[in-house]
Amino acid sequence: MKKNLAFAQSGGPTSVINASCYGIIKEALKYGIKIYGAKFGIEGILNDNLAEVTNISENDLNLLRYSPSAAFGSCRHKLKDEDFEKICSILDKHNIGYFIYIGGNDSMDTAHRLSEHMKKTCRDIKVIGVPKTIDNDLVNTHFCPGYGSAAKYIASSVREMALDAEVYAKDIVTIVEVMGRDSGFLAASSALARDNVVNSPHLIYFPEMSFDEKEFLDDVKTVFKDNHGKVFIVASEGLKNKNGNYIYLKEQKADAFGNIQMGGVGSYMKQLVAENISKRVKVVELSILQRCAAHIASLADNEAAVMVGKEAVDKLMKGICDVMISIEKTDSIFSAGAVPLSEVANRTKFFPDQWIDKTNRWVTRDALDYMLPLIQGEVKVPFIEGLPKYIRFI
Amino acid sequence: MKKNLAFAQSGGPTSVINASCYGIIKEALKYGIKIYGAKFGIEGILNDNLAEVTNISENDLNLLRYSPSAAFGSCRHKLKDEDFEKICSILDKHNIGYFIYIGGNDSMDTAHRLSEHMKKTCRDIKVIGVPKTIDNDLVNTHFCPGYGSAAKYIASSVREMALDAEVYAKDIVTIVEVMGRDSGFLAASSALARDNVVNSPHLIYFPEMSFDEKEFLDDVKTVFKDNHGKVFIVASEGLKNKNGNYIYLKEQKADAFGNIQMGGVGSYMKQLVAENISKRVKVVELSILQRCAAHIASLADNEAAVMVGKEAVDKLMKGICDVMISIEKTDSIFSAGAVPLSEVANRTKFFPDQWIDKTNRWVTRDALDYMLPLIQGEVKVPFIEGLPKYIRFI
Numbered sequence: 032m033k034k035n036l037a038f039a040q041s042g043g044p045t046s047v048i049n050a051s052c053y054g055i056i057k058e059a060l061k062y063g064i065k066i067y068g069a070k071f072g073i074e075g076i077l078n079d080n081l082a083e084v085t086n087i088s089e090n091d092l093n094l095l096r097y098s099p100s101a102a103f104g105s106c107r108h109k110l111k112d113e114d115f116e117k118i119c120s121i122l123d124k125h126n127i128g129y130f131i132y133i134g135g136n137d138s139m140d141t142a143h144r145l146s147e148h149m150k151k152t153c154r155d156i157k158v159i160g161v162p163k164t165i166d167n168d169l170v171n172t173h174f175c176p177g178y179g180s181a182a183k184y185i186a187s188s189v190r191e192m193a194l195d196a197e198v199y200a201k202d203i204v205t206i207v208e209v210m211g212r213d214s215g216f217l218a219a220s221s222a223l224a225r226d227n228v229v230n231s232p233h234l235i236y237f238p239e240m241s242f243d244e245k246e247f248l249d250d251v252k253t254v255f256k257d258n259h260g261k262v263f264i265v266a267s268e269g270l271k272n273k274n275g276n277y278i279y280l281k282e283q284k285a286d287a288f289g290n291i292q293m294g295g296v297g298s299y300m301k302q303l304v305a306e307n308i309s310k311r312v313k314v315v316e317l318s319i320l321q322r323c324a325a326h327i328a329s330l331a332d333n334e335a336a337v338m339v340g341k342e343a344v345d346k347l348m349k350g351i352c353d354v355m356i357s358i359e360k361t362d363s364i365f366s367a368g369a370v371p372l373s374e375v376a377n378r379t380k381f382f383p384d385q386w387i388d389k390t391n392r393w394v395t396r397d398a399l400d401y402m403l404p405l406i407q408g409e410v411k412v413p414f415i416e417g418l419p420k421y422i423r424f425i
Numbered sequence: 426m427k428k429n430l431a432f433a434q435s436g437g438p439t440s441v442i443n444a445s446c447y448g449i450i451k452e453a454l455k456y457g458i459k460i461y462g463a464k465f466g467i468e469g470i471l472n473d474n475l476a477e478v479t480n481i482s483e484n485d486l487n488l489l490r491y492s493p494s495a496a497f498g499s500c501r502h503k504l505k506d507e508d509f510e511k512i513c514s515i516l517d518k519h520n521i522g523y524f525i526y527i528g529g530n531d532s533m534d535t536a537h538r539l540s541e542h543m544k545k546t547c548r549d550i551k552v553i554g555v556p557k558t559i560d561n562d563l564v565n566t567h568f569c570p571g572y573g574s575a576a577k578y579i580a581s582s583v584r585e586m587a588l589d590a591e592v593y594a595k596d597i598v599t600i601v602e603v604m605g606r607d608s609g610f611l612a613a614s615s616a617l618a619r620d621n622v623v624n625s626p627h628l629i630y631f632p633e634m635s636f637d638e639k640e641f642l643d644d645v646k647t648v649f650k651d652n653h654g655k656v657f658i659v660a661s662e663g664l665k666n667k668n669g670n671y672i673y674l675k676e677q678k679a680d681a682f683g684n685i686q687m688g689g690v691g692s693y694m695k696q697l698v699a700e701n702i703s704k705r706v707k708v709v710e711l712s713i714l715q716r717c718a719a720h721i722a723s724l725a726d727n728e729a730a731v732m733v734g735k736e737a738v739d740k741l742m743k744g745i746c747d748v749m750i751s752i753e754k755t756d757s758i759f760s761a762g763a764v765p766l767s768e769v770a771n772r773t774k775f776f777p778d779q780w781i782d783k784t785n786r787w788v789t790r791d792a793l794d795y796m797l798p799l800i801q802g803e804v805k806v807p808f809i810e811g812l813p814k815y816i817r818f819i
Contacts, residue, residue, distance in 0.1 A: 194492070197494075315714065414803055417580075422622060
């Protein structure tokens with residue numbers, strides 16, 4: 032009897048995580064097996080809370096591809112020892128022999144531990160990981176699906192806000208706070224906003240560089256003077272001082288993986304500027320908008336998300352497991368590969384030091400050349416009655 | 426000798442204020458006159474700081490139509506007595522006999538006072554007003570260009586954020602703060618987000634209704650209980666208590682360095698919820714994003730903005746002045762009309778009391794029927810290298 036397939040989504044959602052589910056379902060349908068989406072990540076397996084999508088309509092499948100958030104729900108669940116056998120029993124109950132976990136580095140750890148358990152207990156259940164994160168901080172892959180769309184949103188919004196901010200013949204310091212706890216890829220993407228019309232942002236602050244108040248104020252003063260009182264700053268939520276401490280924390284409480292909820296860098300910078308340079312300071316936190324604005328997702332990113340989903344199914348059917356599907360780039364073509372989960376789990380890719388232009392608080396040409404292909408193309412989100420139409424299964 | 430034409434943009438920008446300039450230029454070009462855009466609103470006239478756009482290319486004109494912010498700059502300048510003659514001398518210098526002011530109710534006051542001055546001093550300079558505001562608070566017009574696009578952005582973003590917010594099987598109270606100091610049209614537009622998939626927002630708070638802490642907490646507790654700990658709230662920045670004071674002032678007191686400006690309602694509500702219901706509260710301020718996200722502007726709104734710009738030129742050429750171009754709706758067709766500036770200046774349209782469903786903190790069917798036509802259709806913003814391409818003349 033053919034084994035069935037289940038997938039689950041984990042961690043913070045992105046604008047294209049559902050496109051990977053679309054890819055998985057599309058591909059798995061070819062094998063004539065039952066397909067299940069676990070609700071709320073691995074907790075959906077633990078609680079036997081599955082949505083069977085074998086008979087999903089073409090229309091719903093298309094809606095799924097372009098819907099933001101995790102359409103089957105997500106979790107931040109760290110597996111306990113007693114969870115493993117429980118998971119196996121639920122998978123056995125539904126004759127599931129293939130399990131795909133879509134997530135970031137914490138989730139790749141979960142997938143790896145699960146895979147190890149299957150080997151150790153000689154279970155015929157194959158586990159594979161599919162990358163997903165707006166932070167782009169997974170190692171051993173050219174990029175992570177989710178990042179391209181977040182980058183496109185950030186660059187587009189920064190361009191629009193920069194035009195808005197400079198509308199009056201008055202001083203204005205605008206500070207935009209973006210996500211990226213440890214990794215500066217999201218902050219870097221704002222550099223794409225600059226063109227022959229918009230010269231913002233003027234200053235970008237990366238979590239990879241220690242933050243110094245005096246240097247910051249000197250930077251802002253210089254732009255303020257050179258650019259007629261108009262300064263546009265983009266800062267990562269994860270800025271740290273030279274001692275390695277976050278410069279501002281809104282919430283101290285850590286999640287199950289020890290991650291701290293970030294936010295507050297913008298307000299902190301506002302206070303510095305207001306006290307030392309100008310009272311006209313505006314802070315915009317892009318918050319969850321940057322990971323859910325699916326109406327302006329990147330087509331290249333969406334296609335890559337579909338590709339890694341499809342590839343995960345193909346690899347499983349070939350008997351390959353305990354790997355994360357990776358993205359490789361040859362010339363200007365993205366293709367799918369595979370890397371051992373053990374080499375990805377719990378590791379963090381940082382924005383390369385050599386891509387930071389430290390003097391100008393900017394990025395190098397190499398960084399721009401890396402990011403540009405990831406934001407190309409616009410998705411065809413269906414609009415009904417003037418609004419983007421989405422779907423979910425929870 | 427034919428008289429030339431000048432226009433200026435005033436007040437806070439919108440996603441379609443430049444579409445009105447597009448309409449003005451397109452129409453004025455038919456008359457073989459010179460066309461000037463004043464830089465930074467009426468200050469551009471006072472300072473003789475004009476951009477001549479008579480020879481604008483088709484490509485630039487198309488970019489202008491879809492660009493956010495005020496492409497010629499804006500101001501919040503209240504005319505002083507000594508300004509009037511200065512303005513006349515600059516207009517005379519360039520042989521300008523037609524002046525169009527695009528703005529909100531303050532700007533319509535400026536246009537009216539200017540027009541009165543021209544009549545009083547027997548000048549052959551005709552002044553006309555063109556409506557613009559995301560707040561939709563100008564009287565005597567079916568709606569204001571700018572509102573439709575802000576409404577479309579708010580509804581789309583609320584729908585996307587609602588999906589994102591409910592992704593975990595955990596409690597979460599999300600509070601989205603929107604603009605609209607005195608008028609609840611922007612807050613109301615979030616109601617459009619609700620469909621057969623998304624049941625958010627659950628509660629909408631209008632500036633037209635006095636805010637009471639106890640009532641608010643009761644509302645939130647009820648939804649929290651009925652909806653498994655998931656609550657999505659939209660609040661206007663301009664909420665007032667029963668004494669008519671802005672409720673954010675309480676928050677403002679705790680803020681040692683800030684200027685008095687709008688914003689803070691979300692943080693204030695967060696504190697209330699965190700202290701009384703749940704610590705898991707997220708606040709998103711849509712800030713300037715809601716007035717500059719031109720990439721998701723409403724086509725109906727953009728077309729109306731073009732229409733009022735064109736109509737302003739036609740009215741002027743027919744000798745009509747001292748009016749604001751209005752929008753009228755017959756069946757499902759929007760057309761342009763004209764109303765005396767004196768009847769528009771400094772007045773505020775509120776969100777109609779009978780459109781508020783007070784029991785459910787929601788809007789009535791009539792309100793939805795009013796808003797829906799304003800968000801229809803998607804604009805064709807040109808994308809270059811993955812990003813929306815915009816233009817400006819300052």
